[in-house]
Amino acid sequence: MVTWVVLSGKFDVFHLTLGVISCAIVSFASGDMLFSAKNVSRVPGQWLRFILYVPWLLYQIFRANMHVMRLVFHPRMMELINPQMVKYKTRLDSEMARFIYANSITLTPGTITVYVSLYGSYTVHAIDDLSAEGLPGEMEMRVAAIFGE
Amino acid sequence: MDTLISVKPLIAVLVSLLAIPLIGFSRSPNVREGWTFLAAVIKFALVASMLPAVLHGKEIICQVVEVLPGLSLAFRVDAFGMLFALVASFLWIITSAYSIGYMRGLDEHAQTRYFCFFAVSLSAAIGVAFSANLLTMYLFYEMLSLATYPLVTHHQDEEARTSGRKYLLYTVGASIGLVLPAMLVTYHFTGNLDFSPQGVLAGTASRGTVALLLFMFVFGFAKAAVMPLHSWLPAAMVAPTPVSALLHAVAVVKVGVFSIVRVITGIFGTDMLQAFDLSTPLLFVASTTILVGSFIALSQDNLKRMLAFSTIAQLSYIVLGAAMLSPKGVTGGMVHIAMHAFGKITLFFCAGAIFVATGKKNISEMTGIGRRMPVTMTAFFIGALSIIGMPPCGGFLSKWTLVLGALEADQIAILAVLLFSSLLNAAYFMPVVYRAFFCPPEDALFEARVQEAPLFCVVPLAITAVISLVLLVYPQPFMQLAVMSAAKVTGL
Amino acid sequence: MSAHFPGLVIIIPLVAAFLILIGALLDRRLAFPLTALALLGSLLTAIGLLGKVIQTGVVEYHLAGWAPPVGIAYRVDHLNALVLVAVATVAFVNLMGTRELVKGLFEDRLGPFYTLYILLIAGLQGIVVTGDAFNLYVLLEIAALTGYALVGMSEGRAPLSSLNYIFIGTVGASLYLLGVGYLYLVTGTLNMADLAVRLPALYPSKVVVSAFVICLVGLCIKMGFFPMHAWLPNAYSHAPDPVSSLVAPLVTKVMIYVMIRMMLFVFTPAFAFDQMAISEPMVWLAIAAIVAGSFMALSTRRLKRMLTYIIVAEVGYMVGGFWLGNRLGISGAILHIVNDAIMTLCVFLSAAAIISKVGSDAIDDMQGLFKKMPVTMGVFVVAGLSIIGVPPTCGFFSKWYLISGAVAAGQYGFMAALLLSSLINLVLFFRIFEIAYFEPFHDHHGDHGHFVSAVQEAPFEMLVTLVVTAVLLFALGIYAGDIVSQIIDHAIPVGIT
Amino acid sequence: MESLLANFLAKYNYWAYIGLVMIGMYAMIAKRNLVKKIIGMNIVQTAVILFYVSIAAKKGKTIPIIAHGHEDTGHHAVQALDYISPLPHVLMLTAIVVSVATLGVALALAIKVYRQYGTLEEDEIAMRIEEQ
Amino acid sequence: MGFLNVVVIFLLACGLFFFFAGAVGILRFPDFYSRLHPAGKLDTMGLFTSMIAMALWVAHEWHLGDILTALKILLIVAFVFITSPTATHAIVDAGVRAGLLPWTKDSSEDKS
Amino acid sequence: MRFLALITILMVGGLLFYGTPDFPAWGDPESPASLHVSPYYIEHAVEDTAVPNIVTAVLADYRGYDTMFETAVIFSAGIACLFLLRIYRRKSTTTRLYRHNLTGITLRIAKGGKLPEGSAEFERIDSLWVPYDMIIKVTSRLVVPFVQLFALYVIAHGHHSPGGGFQGGVIFGAAIILYAISNDLRRAFRRLNEKAALLASAAGVLLYAGTGLMCLLLGGNFLDYSKLADLLYTDAIMARSHGILIVEIGVGLAVMAVMVSLYYNLSSAGRHDEGL
Amino acid sequence: MIWPVDLIIMVLVMICGIGAIMVRDLLGAGILFGAYSFMMCLLWAIMGAVDVAFTEASVGAGVSTVFLVAAVFRTSRRTKD
């Protein structure tokens, strides 16, 4: 609903009614996707913690970008980089947590999640040694913290 | 000139068409042939019922529907058309009878189809006879071509196929390729296509155009078998004999020449042709056809082929007559339609009767046949005399008129052609008669049982032969009609 | 209600299309009656419209209530009322005739089939009535799309030909759209009547000239005119039979109608005939089309393929007749649109009947058919005669006008081409008749190994429709004079002599 | 020369669309792969759309949605010259829809062809047809 | 508003620079996997910064409508933050499935 | 072939080139195209229909008839695709593949066979092997509802901002396609099966045409929405505006359904079992 | 009406178009065609045709690319030219 208002930018009755109807349609059609029934109760807390996580993530992303940018403009780039695949296991459990973690990895320094197996083993492609070393790292903890795991 | 408005011509045309479903759905052959007869008789009666009016100089008009601006599907019965219709419808009766004998005698297949298309052809022939304008005539002309196709190819074998092909290609091809454009050009010049006694084209086109048109019309009506376009006719002799008889002695070829004469008189007008001096080439073509056709006939062994070439030659007499542009000539040509029809149909009937009785087709195999089939061969003799133009028969009359016409038109060459061709006619007919009657039969040629053909075959040919004879002394309706129309078209 | 006829004639089939789909989802058997009902309604409306036009002249209909240059308007005059009736008739007759065939071919997809069928008709009828150049494009596309789908729905080479049809058809439509765009660029309007008013001032402009050429080329591609005809034989001959008997009579004819409409009522005759001076080359192209179509038809031994080549030639007739630029020629072209639609319908329907029974469309496989299917073959003969142009049938009369037009315009080449093609048609059809007539019937058909001893007459309803079309051929022929004087004469602008 | 250049610059949109039409047509004629042809077809269609949109364009004018933003003080008279002409846009919406519809049908047919012949190359299909 | 202008321009420039770097990276990196790094990260970042800049610019007058527009821009950013890594992941996963070998120093030395 | 192509395109290019010099300069506000009809639209759209987005107003009202056929075009494309490709035969594969989500073991089960115990942890997969990709699935779970909402917004706000039924419908359809891509076709069928899609597409266009018919029944011309005023309890102008909205909804519904149906058919080549 | 951008995008469009028909791989062609549509969308946005741009963004860039990929998936990627 909030999203609707943001999108619409109109506050007369007519459009709000339309908005309500639309939201009803969407939640009827695909509400089950957004909220899996299991853990509705814990959602608000998670959201809060997630918002706190975001600035840190942004910082990480910024660092990552600086890092990659250095590589990009480095005249002897070929010597610096050393692409490799790293595999390791996480202890994250829920799908959402794994998802956020995976995406965060992709966004952060020199690493891309290649594959997340069924039982939480991550395959990550790292651009150079530095990125590869720092992998399981701090991020996992923080993501775990969000979901209270 | 009085005109009468009546639907009789239309009915006369349609009656045989209407009979088709009856014929087609008849269960037993007898019923079928009964319908055929009935239709034929009604048709003849209708045609004949219009005769008195026509003889009184009236015209009967029936306009059906206007299909193009200034052009309608219309019928008009005048003397010339009457003449032709009379011949055709009368002969249909006789031929029907003959067909029954012939077809049953040979146990032909698909007789229902045969009778159906026969009826259609007759409708078309009468339609041509009564048509009031070129368009209507063209319509029925095409209809006739197509309706006779199944008749020509009745045997459905390879030979029939090739000759059917040839037949269609010549007749329809020429009519589409030559008549249609000629008709259109005429229409373009005149704005209508009605036949009128003095022609409609006069004063609208230049000499070259007229010559071209004339050429297109004369050759376009390929049914008339004018020389370069004649070869379909012998080929079409593969048809059953009644077909050859009626259609190739009467309906089809006569429709061709009828159309030519109609066009020459009704569209071009004799005056104009005279003025442009276009009759000479026409005469030349016709004479050539006569002579060449006769010469070829001389060399034929197959009886029907010989008759076919004879027909080619004889048809050109009619064209010749019309092309002389003199009253007598035209009259002679017109009368020749009737005379030749009776004569030639007799000959064809005889050929068919011989075939039914003996299975022979070639002249060389007919030695002594006259003794076995006296009636048939006597009729053949009469028919031959008529064609040659010997006195006791009607043919003499028409040929005589033609000769008079030639004299009238000061065409000595034509006279020579006429006489010479008569000689040729005699030269190819007489041996047949001679061989039939005077040569002793070779036993090997015939089985002992050979007798006259079935009654249904013999009676018609006897009738026609008798009529051929009678026509000399009493040529009345035909002669009078011909004279009337000739007078009208030549303006004398 | 009659005020809404121009709208209804399209809306009935259109709405019915969706109802048919829904109905077919419920019960497959509903599809056919619904379609028949809708097409019947459309046909009646079309006839009513024609009557109205004859009585009162041009009928205008403003969709959404906006007057023409702003909104879209339908403008029904004599020309399109006539073509409309022809389209509706063909559609309805074909629908009735092919029920069994369709059932056999598309048993599991009757709903979609009839939906597409009726959408195609709606599109074509829309093309005919619309008075808006762009609306025409949309309708063109709807007709084309459904046509592609219907044509492609068959095994064998059909999908490939249909794909080629899509390519070429799309190029044609795009070119047409471009032409309209050019016109819009210089006039600012899309309404045909408005365009006709605003264009004359702009005739010297090169834009108009190129718009003219582009439109013409696009339409020529769509109608399968001679150098651009390559798609047509493939698409039509490989299409399923009930479809080719629908598409072949209608699509090219409607395109020719569009050409006539564009040339006469958007670019006025003064521009099209006088200023552009392309009459001569167009007529020569038409001659080439006629000759080429006829000879290609001679060279094939397959029935449907032969018929499609004949269509190529017939397109040449109509285009050539139109570009003769005189009254007779144009009347002939318009008359031939109607006649050829019925003729082609008749001939394709009987071909469909034959093929469905014989199981092959090779001409050589048609031995003995006169015996086995007398009625069908009879109708086929009538249709053939009409195509050849034998008098009482309608084909003769349009040919008559065309040739008269050619004579009047002094285009003797065109006349010769017409006659030549008539002769070739004669040969073509009699070749078939000969085989069907002379050769004895075989139980086995050549190498197909298809056991067809059960060859017999087509289903009853098909026979009825066949006979009806055959009768129509005669009726059209006999009333050709009336049609011309009552309708076509009013359809042609007065300026043309 | 000068004017030619000026002319060129004033109408480069039109040149571009001509170029695209040519590219698309080339693909449709010269390429033997069916999907390539389909792409070429779509390029032609987009080129036409480009042409129409170019017609509508007006230099320095705003988009055809009437501004009723925050600072509006009631309805002020709408000046036609201030807005880009909307009509071609409407037409082109339709044209885009048509092109996607055509694309869908064409692809469906291509799949059908592939199902039949196992290839999308025209010459290979021709070979398959020959073989049959 | 001079200050805001400067901030916006600065952010925009940063964003553009990120984009530029991303593009160069895509061009320069030796293999598919390493190319994904700049593509996935630098583009996202560039988008982020420039969007922020534009959102700021749009919202500088504090009208409700403008703020909503700015929020919408941020919504795009959020959306991209969800989808971009996913897209990157999808591509890289596709690469692995397709059997594309990652470039390593060793392999390049072998070749050269 | 190539040579021919070159010649053809040169001819076409030359043809197009020929007219171009007489074009008004690009972007010229004074070009005739901008002076005749379109000013009317610009100046009267708001007063006539109360729709500020002129394009929408023209699209759905002034030239609403075009749009109806545009919808019909897309509808017929959907039907055409279905008609061409759909294979109604039962699938011939006798085995089904299942994957155990925890171990990644793939089971092949013959037709009629049963799953082992604890089948909740098994997931049916396509015969072409698909990796287990949690990331994409989660993303789609997050994104799909959002996109759908966005699509509805686009439809509803076609009056004020760019967009409208068509775009919204496509986006909605794209959302479902996204779902189908990230999961598999069977799951998408559970959301929107084939028949429902067909029904929706027909219903959508019918909504459009039905609105037009309603206007006709109420005494106006076809599609003349102002006649709906009584039905909607508004004046004629707002009735036009609302009429446009109704129509847009119809378009959106139809387009959505058709897009989805097209995707189903194309990606599974008509078999409707396994997709992309 | 930003003509320099317009010009550049126009060039890009051309490149994309040529690329899409030149690539010897149908999937690549499909992807490039998607890029082509992106560019087109941009072009129209530049010319002020927002609705058209919107439609093209949703149809050309999104759905038709998906369709192309789906079709290529169901057929073959191979192409000789």
Added chain:
Amino acid sequence: MQDVFLYSSIFLCGVMVLSLYRAVFGPTVLDRLIGVNAIGSKTTVLLILIGLIYERVDMFVDIALAYATLNFIAVLAASRYFQKKKGLYDEMGGK
């Protein structure tokens, strides 16, 4: 400020050219995919920039959002291809 946006967009276009190089000449299909994806994200920004230039951003935001969505879907579909059909070169005879 308009100028700034204008030059930014020109610059962005320039950057797109670079990405396009990868898209057109990328050795493998996936490289093209990367290129196109990169172009997509730049285009999103560019759309909003255009909106700023027109001073009608609110109109362009929707487009940008739709654009981002559909770009994502397209990329996903294309990469899905590889997940289903293993092997990059399996059908590309010779290469």
